[in-house]
Amino acid sequence: MSGRVGRPRDGDSAETRRRILDAARASFAKDGYRATTNRKIADEAGITSGAIYHYVESKAELYAAVYCDTIDALYTEFERIAAAESTLLRQYSAVLQRACELQMHDPSITGFIVAVAQETQRHPDLLERLAPQRGRHARFFSGLVADAADRGELAPDIDRRALADLLGAVLTGLARMAAAAGDPQRYTAAVEVLERFLDGSLLTPSA
Template structure:
């Protein structure tokens, strides 16, 4: 009986904040691997070491857990991305720094990218997730818009190519997250290939410092 009582509420010798953080960590892995619908509060609670009922001391519903996971993932990713972006002064430098950080994050914790990839699939099937993921889309768009605007100010990008460059970055980063986060070698090769395009080394007899806008125009 004593062993059962210790499972009520949070695990012994842990704080409420620690238990909440553990729920988020475990739920992120489940959402990443199984998706929203197949993930159950019971499974998450069992791995955390609490009862299913106790999970409601921390979150009102599975949707609330999902929101917390999304916020935590976004905060972790963009804290690192922001530091990387600030480390360079050019468009090419900023993008390369951010992509290297994405590779490091994927190596450190693959569940981050897998969760984001799974979330985009879930959004198309589950209406209640759409508004939450819309917030994440807006954050990503604003982040990369600022980098592209830096490129315009430095002369690396012509203003007329702004939308095309943003669309290209969006397509690449989504593909990197959704399609290659499971394999670090493929992830690395894709990044290296993107860098070759950034640096104007694709389709040139003598690689040079071509304007990014010229590369975009060649691709379109």
């Protein structure tokens, strides 16, 4: 009865879903959850905004889908990386390095992840949906610390949670700094300085 409504030609479902998730991650990372509109995501993915609802039930669910999609890939990779090293410092160093490479390759991955904590705090409805998958981040660093403690690397009176918090916060802080600067090189450079901190070659002996 009306004019040009309905499905157009073609449509590869799996590929469209991929495009939606990718566009969503990019926008969530860059603009944040609130400022990301369905419209923007849809435009980027080459569909109309209503079509998103064929793949997810709501914007919050979309965020959760991106989260699942991303967190798993990232920490699986980090765990693989860490397993190849034998001391906490070397493991952390390797992780920082890998994060650095990722940031150069696709800033939206780290950009999305480092913002998750804030977004969930600001939008409680996200928290509920992420709950099942939450803790992966904390668990990773807790695991590193626990293993180091088991290997006797740490002073026995160390507050382990605090150490895990520290490691996570430094990684996050650096990633954010680089994102804010809009220049992944800054991350690389800062990590290099951090490495020199750790190996003692940053400060002059007298200091």
